[in-house]
Amino acid sequence: MKHLIKKILREESYWQTTDDDKWNSLEKDLRHVVERLIERHKDNFGGDQYEVMGAIEQVLEGMFQKVDR
Numbered sequence: 001m002k003h004l005i006k007k008i009l010r011e012e013s014y015w016q017t018t019d020d021d022k023w024n025s026l027e028k029d030l031r032h033v034v035e036r037l038i039e040r041h042k043d044n045f046g047g048d049q050y051e052v053m054g055a056i057e058q059v060l061e062g063m064f065q066k067v068d069r
Contacts, residue, residue, distance in 0.1 A: 038052045045051035 034053075034056065037056060038049045041055075042049055042052050045055060
């Protein structure tokens with residue numbers, strides 16, 4: 001029984017690590033892309049990175065329709 005519990009716990013923690021890894025990887029990639037976008041466009045927004053982030057948010061909202069569920 002003890003062996004079975006250890007096996008289940010190993011499988012559960014393996015799944016969690018993989019799930020965290022995919023989110024961490026996505027965050028890393030997104031951060032890289034957003035930082036490049038900010039640097040490229042901040043002069044067009046008065047040198048303010050928060051203005052660029054607001055513009056990015058507006059663009060993303062316009063790209064994807066909101067669907068009622």
